[in-house]
Amino acid sequence: MSQGSSYGPDVPEATVRVLEAINDTDGVPDVVQNLVPGALAARDAAATAYRQAASAAHPLSKPEYLVVWAGKMTPGDLSGGTLAGYHSSGALSPQALAELAGIGMKPGLDAMVVVDGRRYNVDGTVSESYGKVVNFVQVPPPFGIESEPHHLQYEWEEGQPVVAGGLLNDVTTVRDVSRIPEIHLTNAIRPEETPLGTVPDAYDFLPGGRAIGTYMGGPNFTGASCGGGIFFAPDVTALAGDSTVGWKQVFDDDMAVLHASGDDRATRDRTREDGGCAGGSWHQVSRDNRFLFRTVIGRNPGSTESFDTGTTKAIYSLGIAPLIASAADGAIGCSIDTMAEVRRGQGDEADCPRLLSVLRVEDSTTGGPHWGAIDNHSLTPTGAPTRLVFSNSLVARTGVDGNHRMYMVDVDPATGARSYDRLFRDEKDGDVGVDFNRRNWPKNDDAGFYKPHAMVWVCPPGVCPGSATATAVRP
Numbered sequence: 354m355s356q357g358s359s360y361g362p363d364v365p366e367a368t369v370r371v372l373e374a375i376n377d378t379d380g381v382p383d384v385v386q387n388l389v390p391g392a393l394a395a396r397d398a399a400a401t402a403y404r405q406a407a408s409a410a411h412p413l414s415k416p417e418y419l420v421v422w423a424g425k426m427t428p429g430d431l432s433g434g435t436l437a438g439y440h441s442s443g444a445l446s447p448q449a450l451a452e453l454a455g456i457g458m459k460p461g462l463d464a465m466v467v468v469d470g471r472r473y474n475v476d477g478t479v480s481e482s483y484g485k486v487v488n489f490v491q492v493p494p495p496f497g498i499e500s501e502p503h504h505l506q507y508e509w510e511e512g513q514p515v516v517a518g519g520l521l522n523d524v525t526t527v528r529d530v531s532r533i534p535e536i537h538l539t540n541a542i543r544p545e546e547t548p549l550g551t552v553p554d555a556y557d558f559l560p561g562g563r564a565i566g567t568y569m570g571g572p573n574f575t576g577a578s579c580g581g582g583i584f585f586a587p588d589v590t591a592l593a594g595d596s597t598v599g600w601k602q603v604f605d606d607d608m609a610v611l612h613a614s615g616d617d618r619a620t621r622d623r624t625r626e627d628g629g630c631a632g633g634s635w636h637q638v639s640r641d642n643r644f645l646f647r648t649v650i651g652r653n654p655g656s657t658e659s660f661d662t663g664t665t666k667a668i669y670s671l672g673i674a675p676l677i678a679s680a681a682d683g684a685i686g687c688s689i690d691t692m693a694e695v696r697r698g699q700g701d702e703a704d705c706p707r708l709l710s711v712l713r714v715e716d717s718t719t720g721g722p723h724w725g726a727i728d729n730h731s732l733t734p735t736g737a738p739t740r741l742v743f744s745n746s747l748v749a750r751t752g753v754d755g756n757h758r759m760y761m762v763d764v765d766p767a768t769g770a771r772s773y774d775r776l777f778r779d780e781k782d783g784d785v786g787v788d789f790n791r792r793n794w795p796k797n798d799d800a801g802f803y804k805p806h807a808m809v810w811v812c813p814p815g816v817c818p819g820s821a822t823a824t825a826v827r828p
Contacts, residue, residue: 382493384538387796392487392534400813402475410475415816417470417730418487418533419742419808420509421759422502422517423789425461426802429499430749449790456792456801462497464803465490465517466794467534468759468787470728470742470810472776484761484777484787488534489794496524496541501748504555504807506564507637508729511818514539515809516564518553520748525553525566533811581606581631583647583671583706585687587680603676603687604706606631606649608698609669613711631664632753635724635743638673641736644769645671645706648743650721650753651714666714666721668743668762670769671706679704709769712762720747720755724807727764730817737766740774744805746789758786759805 399416406414467488471480491497500519509515515528515536525547527540544551550568558564583604586592592599610631632650639645651666679685687705694700698708714722725743732738741762746755761777764770779788789803 381538381541382496384490384493384536386535387489387491387794388534389485389487389795395482395487396534396813399471399474399480400816403816406475411473411477413472413731413740414475414477414480415471415730416813417728417817418811419468419470419726419759420505420515420528420530420533420536420811421466421468421744421789421805421808422463422505423466423803423805424463424500424502426458426749426757426790426804427460427499428458430754430804431458456799459799459801461801462491462493463500463502463519464492464497464794465515465528465536466789466803466805467536469534470761472774479776485780486787486795488536489797489800490536491797491800492526492538496522496526496538498522500524501750502804502806503553504724505809506556506558507726507809508558509809509811510558510729511812511814512562513558515811516556516566517807518555518566520552523547523551523553525556530811531814533813581633581649582689583633583636583645585676585680585685587683587685591683601685601687602689603685603700604671604708605689605695606633606647606664607695608689609647609708609711610649610651610665610667611696612698612708613665613667613669613713632721632747634722634747637725637727639727639736639738640729640732642677643672643674643737644709644764645673646725646727646738646741647671648722648725650723650747650755652721653717653719665711666716667711668714668722668725668771669711670709670764670771672709672769673706675704676706710771712771712773714745714760716745716756718745718754718756720749720753721745722760723747723755726808726810728810730810730812733766738764739766740764741771742808742810744808745786746804746806749804755804757789757802757804759789759808760786 396416403410403415466486469482469485469487472483474480501521503518503520505515505517515530517526523544525542529537529539552568554567556564556566582602584600585603586599634648634650636645636647647669649667651664654663685704686702687700689700722743722745725741727738727741741764744759746757747753761774762771763774773785775785778785781791782788789805794800
């Protein structure tokens with residue numbers, strides 16, 4: 354994707370068409386800002402206080418927002434069995450069930466939801482707006498009608514737009530966030546403008562203002578969303594044609610979930626793969642190349658058969674420094690190819706990733722944790738992460754949904770261990786995590802329930818400029 358740059362002769366014609374489509378604003382409708390009262394004044398005051406306090410300011414007192422790409426929940430997202438499951442499991446209260454059957458599932462438009470991610474004031478006291486929804490921007494037709502919001506770019510940097518994919522409508526939309534918490538729709542890439550691909554998935558920006566988008570693909574580390582493996586190639590630019598032999602499995606989701614606290618299956622003799630559909634999804638490497646974080650949607654007991662014991666729903670972290678160092682010469686030794694390695698939770702070779710921690714996600718719905726985002730604006734000076742956020746929602750129409758909450762997780766930059774941020778609570782029900790199963794949204798009463806899928810961290814202009822590692826964060 355290009356922001357006004359020229360295209361050289363080395364750029365394929367199909368790519369040029371995509372780049373031109375991004376910069377073509379013809380036919381892109383305006384959006385309505387539904388800011389909570391005082392949102393812009395609060396942003397400006399927080400930014401001023403943070404700048405004036407300089408090094409004395411708490412590192413997490415700078416203005417940061419979570420831009421969340423959320424789909425409207427409609428009757429097509431629920432089956433009778435799913436509704437009965439909500440009732441029997443207690444995942445939704447009787448009042449929430451009544452709202453779900455009525456207001457919650459009424460037709461509507463997909464939306465970009467902006468949540469305040471500033472945890473503290475400059476003096477270290479907790480910000481009153483932390484975790485609150487400050488803007489609700491519905492996407493106008495035709496782009497916002499059951500697009501099944503999917504992913505954004507993994508990280509946002511100063512001057513970039515936010516790029517979002519629609520799973521079902523095959524449309525990529527581009528949003529201007531330079532006035533965050535305001536969000537403005539600027540461009541849309543329609544299906545006919547990407548003839549070589551469908552089902553836009555995730556995005557990443559390249560130097561010079563250009564970006565790449567994948568169509569149900571992934572970054573350098575790749576994984577199977579159902580099977581549950583992490584595969585690695587030392588240099589993807591060296592791969593060509595059928596690259597199957599160039600990838601090695603370096604970790605298996607079972608190696609993490611079987612060793613989660615409270616899961617005793619690691620001690621049992623496994624004659625078959627219990628985690629045949631563990632649901633491994635999002636994975637992201639820290640900028641210092643020390644950690645890899647991964648979500649596992651998991652499944653409830655009985656999901657596949659009567660004797661199915663289920664799979665733990667979790668987020669785990671791996672230590673990958675030895676693997677990265679080993680790959681410097683273009684080859685690695687690690688290869689997970691025995692059940693003994695899976696049971697033990699560690700590969701035989703010295704350069705295999707090491708399991709650091711497993712954070713369980715307690716959830717009785719059909720889904721579990723799917724997508725996440727490292728706060729790339731609050732790293733240590735060496736590039737280690739200090740917090741991340743994840744959503745508990747997949748694609749309801751596949752039969753795998755979630756509880757539609759978004760959670761904040763603290764990360765120990767020294768060890769990679771994680772714990773829930775219990776200050777990040779829903780403004781309506783007071784529980785940990787922001788609940789998108791709410792009846793009312795800013796300036797939109799009775800808008801109904803939403804499904805949060807992906808998110809990215811965004812700062813106001815001048816607050817998080819340049820390299821994110823410039824911000825020193827206290828452990």
